[in-house]
Amino acid sequence: MREIRLFELDPGQTVFWRSPAAERPQSLQVLQGLLWLTVEGEHADHWLSAGESFEIRGGQRVWLGTWQDGARMRMSQPAKLLSSSTRHRALRIGLPLSWRSIAARIASRTATRFSRG
Structure with a gap:
């Protein structure tokens, strides 16, 4: 920011x-x-x-x-840049959360398809 x-x-x-x-x-x-x-x-x-x-x-x-x-x-003023260690930690934390979000959407779609018959 x-x-x-x-x-x-x-x-x-x-x-x-x-x-x-x-x-x-x-x-x-x-x-x-x-x-x-x-x-x-x-x-x-x-x-x-x-x-x-x-x-x-x-x-x-x-x-x-x-x-x-x-x-x-x-x-x-220029935006503050994340240090490489902070950026790496943010990536480690954010990646599993994004995969969980994708997995939850796939599971929801699959359950909807099976319930329709």
């Missing part, structure tokens, strides 16, 4: 965004308008238009601003 947040900036508005250091990268995607983005420590600014995205790393400090029309953007 992942969290997705939508934001709108009014025309000429500038805001500060800080990604917590412990978090995984966040993806910022511009949905509408033109977004000006300044990352602390970088010499160049970024200009993103609708459809473009930028990855904000954990601990980065970013200033976001708009031009004349404002902007709408989406901020999301």
